[in-house]
Amino acid sequence: MKLPDLTELALRNLRESVLRNALTTVGIAVGVASLVAMLSLGIGLQQLASRRLVKSGLFDTVLVTSRRDLRNFGREPERTGPAAGESRILDEPARREIEHLPGVLEAYPDIRFITELRYDDKPHLTMVGALPSSARSNDAFDGMQGSFFSSETAAEVILQKSFAEELLGKTPQPGTDGTKVAELAAPLLGKELTMRYAQRAVAQAQLSGGGNGGANGPAGDPAGKAQGSGSETAYSVISREQKLRIVGIAELDPESMRGPTRARVFFPLRLAESLHVMQPTDLREISRAAGEDPVYSSISARVGDPTQVQPVENAVRKMGFNTFSILDATRSLRQFFAVLDLFLGIFGSLALAVASIGIVNTLVMAILERRREIGIMKAIGASDADVRTLFFAEAGAMGALGGILGVALGWSMGQAINFGTNIYLKRQALPPEHFWSVPWWLVAGAIVFAFIVSLVSGLYPAGRAARLDPVQALRYE
Amino acid sequence: MSGSQGPPPAHGACIIRTQDLCRHYRLGDTLIRAVDGISLEVRSGELVALLGSSGSGKSSVLNLIAGLDRPTSGSVMVEGRNLAQLSREELSHYRLHTVGMVFQSFNLISSMTLEENVELPMRFAEVERGQRQNLVHDALERVGLVARMKHRPSELSGGEQQRAALARALINRPQLLLADEPTGNLDSRTGTEIMNLVRDLNRQLEMTVVLVTHERALAERYAERLIFLADGKLMDDGANRSAAGEIKFQGERS
Numbered sequence: 001m002k003l004p005d006l007t008e009l010a011l012r013n014l015r016e017s018v019l020r021n022a023l024t025t026v027g028i029a030v031g032v033a034s035l036v037a038m039l040s041l042g043i044g045l046q047q048l049a050s051r052r053l054v055k056s057g058l059f060d061t062v063l064v065t066s067r068r069d070l071r072n073f074g075r076e077p078e079r080t081g082p083a084a085g086e087s088r089i090l091d092e093p094a095r096r097e098i099e100h101l102p103g104v105l106e107a108y109p110d111i112r113f114i115t116e117l118r119y120d121d122k123p124h125l126t127m128v129g130a131l132p133s134s135a136r137s138n139d140a141f142d143g144m145q146g147s148f149f150s151s152e153t154a155a156e157v158i159l160q161k162s163f164a165e166e167l168l169g170k171t172p173q174p175g176t177d178g179t180k181v182a183e184l185a186a187p188l189l190g191k192e193l194t195m196r197y198a199q200r201a202v203a204q205a206q207l208s209g210g211g212n213g214g215a216n217g218p219a220g221d222p223a224g225k226a227q228g229s230g231s232e233t234a235y236s237v238i239s240r241e242q243k244l245r246i247v248g249i250a251e252l253d254p255e256s257m258r259g260p261t262r263a264r265v266f267f268p269l270r271l272a273e274s275l276h277v278m279q280p281t282d283l284r285e286i287s288r289a290a291g292e293d294p295v296y297s298s299i300s301a302r303v304g305d306p307t308q309v310q311p312v313e314n315a316v317r318k319m320g321f322n323t324f325s326i327l328d329a330t331r332s333l334r335q336f337f338a339v340l341d342l343f344l345g346i347f348g349s350l351a352l353a354v355a356s357i358g359i360v361n362t363l364v365m366a367i368l369e370r371r372r373e374i375g376i377m378k379a380i381g382a383s384d385a386d387v388r389t390l391f392f393a394e395a396g397a398m399g400a401l402g403g404i405l406g407v408a409l410g411w412s413m414g415q416a417i418n419f420g421t422n423i424y425l426k427r428q429a430l431p432p433e434h435f436w437s438v439p440w441w442l443v444a445g446a447i448v449f450a451f452i453v454s455l456v457s458g459l460y461p462a463g464r465a466a467r468l469d470p471v472q473a474l475r476y477e
Numbered sequence: 478m479s480g481s482q483g484p485p486p487a488h489g490a491c492i493i494r495t496q497d498l499c500r501h502y503r504l505g506d507t508l509i510r511a512v513d514g515i516s517l518e519v520r521s522g523e524l525v526a527l528l529g530s531s532g533s534g535k536s537s538v539l540n541l542i543a544g545l546d547r548p549t550s551g552s553v554m555v556e557g558r559n560l561a562q563l564s565r566e567e568l569s570h571y572r573l574h575t576v577g578m579v580f581q582s583f584n585l586i587s588s589m590t591l592e593e594n595v596e597l598p599m600r601f602a603e604v605e606r607g608q609r610q611n612l613v614h615d616a617l618e619r620v621g622l623v624a625r626m627k628h629r630p631s632e633l634s635g636g637e638q639q640r641a642a643l644a645r646a647l648i649n650r651p652q653l654l655l656a657d658e659p660t661g662n663l664d665s666r667t668g669t670e671i672m673n674l675v676r677d678l679n680r681q682l683e684m685t686v687v688l689v690t691h692e693r694a695l696a697e698r699y700a701e702r703l704i705f706l707a708d709g710k711l712m713d714d715g716a717n718r719s720a721a722g723e724i725k726f727q728g729e730r731s
Contacts (some may be wrong), residue, residue: 005600016588376584379545380598380645381573384565470545474584 001386010393017366024355024362025402031355032406032450035348036442037413042341044414044437049333062312063110063324064098064299066090088320090296098301101315103308108132110298111272112263113279118194119167126163128195129263130272134302145185146248152270157193158248163264164188185249192243193265198278199240237278352450355402356457359395363461366394367468374465375473384466391462392455399454403447410446411438485701486683489521492652493542493687497551500537500709511537513709514551518716521652524679524686525715526700528693534709535689536657542687543576543655544568555653573602577646577684581658583638585630585645591617592626595645602649616644620674636667643674647682654678654686660695672699 001009014021067087088094099107111130116123135141136148141158149156164184165171244267279297303312313323367374374387414436422432500512512534519525527535540546541553544560553560555575563571572578585594595616599609617623620640630638639659646654656675660668676699679686690696696703705712 001600002603004606005603009600012588372584373586376586377597377601378569379543379572379578379580379584381569381601381649383569383573383601386569386601471540474545474580 001382001389006389006393007397009390010397013366013370013390013394014397017369020362020365021398024358025398025405027355027358028352028399028402028450028454029405029409031349031352032403032446033409033413034351035345035449036407036410036438036446038344038348039341039442039446040410040414040436040438042337042344043439043442044435046334046337046341047437048433048435049337060303060309061325062301062303062309062316064090064107064301064316065297065322065324067320067322090299090321092293094319094321095296095299097319098299098316101301101312103303103312105302105304106132106134107299107301108269109273109294109296110300111269111277111279111296113197113277115277116196117265118196119191124163124166126166126265127263128265128267130269131158131266132269135266141248141250144248144250145181146189146246148248149268150247152268153274154247154268155242155244155271156247156267157195157244158250158266159188159246160250160264160266164249181249181251188246188249191246193246195242195244195267197240197242197275199238200276200278201236201238240275242275352453356453359398359454359457360461362398363391363395363458364464367391367461367465371468371473371476374468375470375476378468378470379474387468388462388466391465392458395454395458395462396451399451399457400447402454403450406450407438407443407446411443414438485524486522486680488523491518492521492523492556492685493517493519494554495538495541495551496554498538498541498548498553499550500534500541500546501549510709512541512548515706515709515711516551517704517711517714519685519687521685522679522683523702524676524688524700525702525704526688526690526696527704527706528690528696529706529712530691532708533706535691535706537709538706539655539657539687539689542653543578544571573598574649575651576653576655577649577651579639579642579646579654579656579659581661583630583635583642583662585638585641587630590627590629591622591633591641591644594630594641595626595648598645598649612648613644616648617641619647620644634667635663636670639663639667639671640674643671643678647678647684650682652685654684655689656686657689658691659688660690660692668695675699 066089095107095109098104109130112127114125114127116125117128118124131149133149133152141148144158146158148158159167161181161184164181168184168187170184273294276294279295301312301316303309309325313325316323377387418434418436421435425432494517496516498512498515499510502509502511515534515538527538529535537546541548541560542555544555544563548561551561555571558571560568560571585591586597589597592613595613596609599612604612613626614623617626620643622637622640622644625633625637625641630641633641639662643659654675659671659675663671672695675686675688678684688696688700693703702715704714
């Protein structure tokens with residue numbers, strides 16, 4: 001029998017016992033809805049957690065450090081590749097090489113240092129970080145008061161909310177959300193901060209006497225680290241001040257995943273580069289620090305897609321550097337959600353399993369009821385396969401219809417729960433959250449799954465109908 | 478409905494041949510010999526009647542010829558094929574293309590209109606949809622039911638239902654029409670109408686007809702040959718005389 005005829009006959013048969021078939025279909029729909037509800041809750045929670053991580057701005061970033069940096073984020077030192085002392089220097093050629101790796105959008109020096117910022121004649125010590133202009137699109141600056149830097153070299157600064165609170169002397173109470181950003185922004189935007197920093201300047205004169213720090217005392221210990229030059233090198237460290245205008249206050253913490261090295265004050269990257277601020281590497285790489293080419297303590301490589309983080313990390317490691325990415329930190333989180341989704345899926349499927357018994361029951365009843373009809377069909381030439389596929393088509397139609405209804409029901413349930421929860425969150429003065437997500441693959445997957453479960457449920461009834469003896473069936477009244 | 482009768486078609490080669498045909502059932506400890514060693518022949522274009530009382534085995538023989546049932550032993554040859562050796566799939570193909578059946582209780586599908594009932598065998602035969610419309614119309618026109626084609630069986634009289642069943646039986650142009658007590662549920666006038674129609678089909682389309690009935694008068698009036706069965710056995714296959722008593726197939730059976 002051709003497919004259009006099969007479909008037509010199946011739908012006709014379903015219409016004949018409309019109440020029973022509708023109830024069976026509703027049973028499947030409830031099963032699918034429960035499956036969709038469970039899985040979309042799991043996916044929604046996972047996305048919520050991931051969104052939080054993405055908002056850190058590091059989800060798509062690989063942090064590259066030299067192996068010579070033995071601090072290495074507290075991880076085990078790499079056992080493969082060159083030893084720390086022989087490994088590459090993280091300098092400008094290395095940065096360019098990283099930037100040209102496939103999948104890397106940009107690689108910029110990660111400039112951050114602890115320094116003193118004076119505001120209203122009071123000193124405040126904090127970590128200052130430099131941001132490239134691409135950080136403008138970072139979700140962390142979404143709810144920001146004020147604006148992003150006007151140019152790459154502007155003497156402007158964006159404060160993280162907690163630092164703004166510190167400047168204004170407003171200590172947040174534990175367990176509360178603290179002061180609103182708008183309240184902090186009003187007195188701070190447009191005001192100036194004075195940043196004190198140590199500038200590394202190339203020494204004008206080459207020193208002739210060994211072991212003599214001379215005028216450049218604090219950093220002027222060559223200690224024989226100069227390699228290959230044959231002469232001793234030096235640079236000077238000059239205490240500088242830089243006025244910075246406050247242009248923005250960010251609600252979220254753009255570097256929340258950086259842990260103790262996270263910055264609370266941000267200023268433009270180009271400006272930071274032009275200041276030649278002393279970096280921890282300057283002491284270690286003293287022979288190069290005295291030169292014009294900068295040596296970086298770390299480089300941030302931003303990739304186009306979080307899925308490219310792993311390949312980029314591998315490529316960078318192959319170059320002889322250490323890497324760190326937030327994916328490392330989220331791996332265990334993803335594993336947790338995979339297990340959660342699995343369990344939610346199993347519980348959701350139970351309802352569908354019950355519904356599938358409903359299909360078997362309905363179709364077995366239909367065989368009893370339509371026994372004579374099956375006999376007639378066989379007498380006028382229907383093959384076993386015709387009868388079997390007809391019952392399959394009926395089971396499949398109920399499954400597909402139940403699947404579509406179930407997805408709609410599950411989606412509506414999700415919307416209702418989202419709506420209700422957000423009302424609750426609003427009353428608790430918390431920002432709204434979207435923690436119920438029904439991705440397209442779940443919609444398609446649930447319908448296909450319901451269809452397949454229905455077909456499997458139809459296996460026994462369809463086989464039984466196909467095997468009916470036509471003579472017996474025709475005698476049946 | 479066509480009223481033309483014309484002469485009976487010239488009989489061709491043997492189309493049905495059964496050899497020691499047996500169909501035994503076991504009911505508890507009892508062995509029921511519904512068909513017990515029947516050997517008979519029907520020639521192409523013949524209209525024969527299987528006559529016998531209830532339980533004589535005439536319907537069982539018809540079911541075996543129709544490929545609805547399989548013999549316990551012996552053979553049923555139709556057009557040279559032994560139905561006992563066909564697979565289930567081949568048997569359904571045989572029922573679809575070679576045989577048309579009508580039953581005492583009409584056996585139309587109650588949820589379908591006449592048009593859909595008549596169309597159903599063509600769906601199984603995968604006839605193109607466009608072609609089906611014309612063929613259904615022609616078949617219903619032949620039995621005089623074009624005006625009722627959108628009606629369901631429950632909206633029709635017994636005679637009309639049997640005419641629709643006849644239209645369905647001949648929709649795939651079978652060579653064999655097997656009728657199991659086609660007038661059993663009808664009054665005598667409607668029964669005559671149906672039998673006239675069956676005879677027309679036999680004569681106009683040269684269709685071989687095997688009629689099962691217990692009404693001897695009806696059989697004698699329409700059939701060219703009467704085959705008598707009793708207790709599953711062949712009593713008389715009428716090969717040497719016609720219903721009217723004429724000698725048939727003289728010299729062919731010794």
